[in-house]
Amino acid sequence: MDEERLRHVLERIRRQNINYVKLRGLVSRFMTLNPEADPEAIDWTAVYDDSLSYDELVEAFEKEYPMYRWRETAPADDKQIEDMLVNHILNQVEDLTEESLKSLVNALEERLEALRQAETPASPTEQQPEHTQMQHPQHQPPTMTENIQQPAPQPKVTLKLLASYPFLAEAREVVRGVSFEGLPRAVYKRARERLMEALERGELGVVPRLDEPFVELLSFPVAKAVVHTIDDDWLKRRWALAESARVERLLLKENADVSEWLLSRLLEVRREGEEYALRFTDYLKLVEGLTTDISWKLVNQKMSKGWVFLTKTRLIRLIRQRLYRLLYDSFPETPKLKKIPEKIATIVADITEELQKIKSKQTGRSTPIKGVMPPCMKAISDRLADASHTENFVYCAYLVNAGYTVEEIVNLFRIRSDFREDIARYQVEHIAGLRGSRVKYRPPSCSRMRELGLCIENGRLCPPNIHNPLQYRPRQQRQPT
Amino acid sequence: MSFRTVTDAQLVQQLFRIFYERDYVDVFQPFSFERREFGYMPFGQRVMVRHLSFKSFDELRKTLVREAPLHVYRSAALYQYPQAPMEEKGWLGAELIFDIDADHLETGCKPGHDYYVCLSCGQRTGEKTQRCGVCGGETVEVKMVCDTCLEKTKQELLKLIDFMENDFGLSSFTVSFSGNRGYHLAVEAKEVLELGRDARQEIVDYVTGSHISIGFHGLPPSSTYAPDYSDPGWRGRVARGVRRIVLEAGGDERLGRLLGPRQLEELRSMSSLWRDRPRWELLKQGGRSQQLEKLVSLSVDDAASHIDTVVTTDVHRLLRLADTLNGKTGLRAMVVSRDMLEEFNPLRDAVALPEEPTLTVKVFHSPRYMLGENVYGPWENQAQKLPAYAAVYLLCKGLATLA
Structure with missing residues (x-):
């Protein structure tokens, strides 16, 4: 933008009694969005009203001067999408021979004819051509199944809907024609923000910003491209987690028609009164990783004839799991950027730096909580004076991994009658990986502990589905949501 | 336990071979036959022959006639290459299998038929031991199939079937007697095949009521x-x-x-x-x-149905091939249809070997046992003339030898 010119415009208004900062924003927005237009054609002071908020001011100017662009998404969402799609397709056919072009035209005409025939029974207002094209089933990822029981009615596909749920085939189709270069600055800014939020907030989710749906929609693939470029597994998981948690929060607030349509796009799910039912096999695939909380265990669900019944809130929690996997698993099939645009490279650098900071804090954090001992270890601890050689080893390996120092462990073993400090220290250091093979030993798995007869009450006192004493956490009974 | 002498084993193997030649027809075949791994335990050996696969049922039948094995197994899993070593097999899915065995159940009758007995002085003990604690004589393990235990396992099986049908909505499964002390149930429904270990553990926990709150x-x-x-x-x-x-x-x-x-x-x-x-x-x-x-x-x-929990979660498990002979008893691990289950009496209906020839055996020790329509024993160090199937039963358990 021409800074000189901006200053010149503002100079004239300056003397009047108005908020200069807000107005500067407005003028600069005008100039960015309308590079060909003359900013002096606008009577800035006449429309300006200091009592209005910035957004209301934009609205006021838009009403007064509708011939100019005032928003990034203006003028018509659908029109813009259509233009982008057509442009994209035209770019792709540039290299075709005349022969191929002719057959393409024929194919398109056939398709058009089929569409016209399919359209006749439907209401004409619902059938805008770009919609029909976007919903063509062949563009849907094969993993998504339509609800075969009772197809949910299709809500109107708006830009806001696509921005909220950018994983939808329709949304992917829209952004497929977009190059990662030369996008509006706000898109890169939002992409960076999404990633920072993912890093900071994790399970709390990226905060949705739907006031500028086009920016929201485009920033999704840009952010994903950044993650793909950095290619760090933890980042991929973190990003998938935060984005799927964002969707979870949106879905919880969504109207029933939209949420049900979306649910049916992701899962075969059946509505039964206030509850939703899904096949137990689907439930089991989704619930993996949640069952350490016993409220998610199959045995604690209402089940009949192979269907698991859930409240909407819990079903949406499962949808988040589904989406998490869908996003995380989508990397291998997404081609990486061949040339990384400068704008993206900047974000890559920022996020990599942030990632390094987080990772440096992570190391040294031991998984088990010091001082909270699983029943099996507690049992050995209680009779340490008489514990067998195996028990000593198991206990020591546990302590080493639970964050106890060699010194602390050696001191614990002092109560043994056969205690000899030099030998004990040597053995503890060995188990801690400070000597010999340099391997830090882990305590045996729960199943091995069972075989050794060291498991207490067959794990009944432990959280379900833990595989190693190190995973033990004190049991908390949670109420169903 | 196993056979006392090589001659005992050879005779039983001969009878098994006749069974596979003559009576092994119209029998159970797992679906996707050529995707299965098969295995068998030969007579007189301790190592299983496994990683076998067969193009057709006839090929398997010929192998069984030729080898006349002690036990025959098949995988619950389907593999891309069933013959390859485990890591290279290419797992494609597995039936959901359940094993109910009297070994895992508490039945009051066990002290009466599961014990170790001294062949010299007749001293009994519940503890596993090789030498008698009283006289130092040789001991033998006694582990009989008992109708009370089998009735109890059937009750557990019926509960399991109720879970499968009413809770899980599954109806395509095969129930078979194990040929010894329990039952197997294998769910063939397509939707369960691809379930992983954790998902199967959840099903186990459901059926056993574990962690129910x-x-x-x-x-x-x-x-x-x-x-x-x-x-x-x-x-x-x-x-x-x-x-x-x-x-x-x-x-x-x-x-x-x-x-x-x-x-x-x-x-x-x-x-x-x-x-x-x-x-x-x-x-x-x-x-x-x-x-x-x-x-x-x-x-x-x-x-709760008291199943053997480790079997179900093992997606590579080999399972006794239904309708073959169990080398621990000589009984047939027969498929039992849902309608026949209530009536089914394994000790009567699963007898697969003939009465002829009558065999004279020296019985070291045997509690009372039921087989076919008859009751046998108890005996202590005495020669007995028995129908072939009843003699094989004692020979397999090492409680008798050919006289």
């Missing part, structure tokens, strides 16, 4: 919801289970151990009130009495 099933009763007799799944099971316990209050000895005499009396007095609908509000909760909690936990234990 009644709080998620409407108990203690809330104003909006409490389990009713007609409810599906665990809710209905718990409600019906408590109803039965309350109606029979006093008849159940376990209850006497859990509740004091006063509380037992309370239960008896409310028993008629439970007939038509659950009266949860009459049961004391929490505190010292915990009537509700104790009754619910008893009803969960009653309704």
Whole structure:
């Protein structure tokens, strides 16, 4: 933008009694969005009203001067999408021979004819051509199944809907024609923000910003491209987690028609009164990783004839799991950027730096909580004076991994009658990986502990589905949501 | 236990071979036959021959006639390359399998037929031992198939089938007698094939009632919801289970151990009130009495199916091939159709070997046992003339040798 010119415009208004900062924003927005237009054609002071908020001011100017662009998404969402799609397709056919072009035209005409025939029974207002094209089933990822029981009615596909749920085939189709270069600055800014939020907030989710749906929609693939470029597994998981948690929060607030349509796009799910039912096999695939909380265990669900019944809130929690996997698993099939645009490279650098900071804090954090001992270890601890050689080893390996120092462990073993400090220290250091093979030993798995007869009450006192004493956490009974 | 002498083993193998030649027709074949791994235990060896695969059933049958193995197994899993080593097999899915075995159940009759006995002085012990603690003589393990145990495993199987049909909505499965002390159930439904280990563990926990928390099933009763007799799944099971316990209050000895005499009396007095609908509000909760909690936990234990939990979660497991002979008994691990199950008596119906030839064997020790239509034993160091199938039974268990 021409800074000189901006200053010149503002100079004239300056003397009047108005908020200069807000107005500067407005003028600069005008100039960015309308590079060909003359900013002096606008009577800035006449429309300006200091009592209005910035957004209301934009609205006021838009009403007064509708011939100019005032928003990034203006003028018509659908029109813009259509233009982008057509442009994209035209770019792709540039290299075709005349022969191929002719057959393409024929194919398109056939398709058009089929569409016209399919359209006749439907209401004409619902059938805008770009919609029909976007919903063509062949563009849907094969993993998504339509609800075969009772197809949910299709809500109107708006830009806001696509921005909220950018994983939808329709949304992917829209952004497929977009190059990662030369996008509006706000898109890169939002992409960076999404990633920072993912890093900071994790399970709390990226905060949705739907006031500028086009920016929201485009920033999704840009952010994903950044993650793909950095290619760090933890980042991929973190990003998938935060984005799927964002969707979870949106879905919880969504109207029933939209949420049900979306649910049916992701899962075969059946509505039964206030509850939703899904096949137990689907439930089991989704619930993996949640069952350490016993409220998610199959045995604690209402089940009949192979269907698991859930409240909407819990079903949406499962949808988040589904989406998490869908996003995380989508990397291998997404081609990486061949040339990384400068704008993206900047974000890559920022996020990599942030990632390094987080990772440096992570190391040294031991998984088990010091001082909270699983029943099996507690049992050995209680009779340490008489514990067998195996028990000593198991206990020591546990302590080493639970964050106890060699010194602390050696001191614990002092109560043994056969205690000899030099030998004990040597053995503890060995188990801690400070000597010999340099391997830090882990305590045996729960199943091995069972075989050794060291498991207490067959794990009944432990959280379900833990595989190693190190995973033990004190049991908390949670109420169903 | 195994055979006493090579001659014993050879004779039994001969009878097994005749069975595979003559009687092994119209038998169970797992679906996707060529995707299965097969294995067998040869007579007189300790190592299983596995990683086999067959293009057709006929190829398998010919192998069984030629080898006449002691035991025959097949994989629950389907593989891309069934013959490859485990890591390279290419797992494509596996049937959901369940094993119910009397070994894992508590039955009161076990001390009467599972023990070690000294062949010199007849001293019995429940502990595993090779030498008699009294005279130092040689001991032998006695582990018989008993109709009480088999009836108990059948009850567990019926509970399992109820879970499969009513809770899981599964109907395509095969039930077979194991040929020894239990039953197998293999679910062939397509939707279960690709379930992984964790998912199968959840199914195991469901069927065994592990980690069930009644709080998620409407108990203690809330104003909006409490389990009713007609409810599906665990809710209905718990409600019906408590109803039965309350109606029979006093008849159940376990209850006497859990509740004091006063509380037992309370239960008896409310028993008629439970007939038509659950009266949860009459049961004391929490505190010292915990009537509700104790009754619910008893009803969960009653309704749970006591399966062998490790079998189900192992997606590479080999399972006895149904309709082949079990080398521990000589009985046929026969498929039992759902309609025949109530009537089915393994000790009568699974006898597959002929009566002829009559064999004279020296029995070292045998408790009383039932087979076919007859009752045999008990015997101690004596020669007996027995129908072939009854002699094979003792030979397989190492309790007799050819005279």
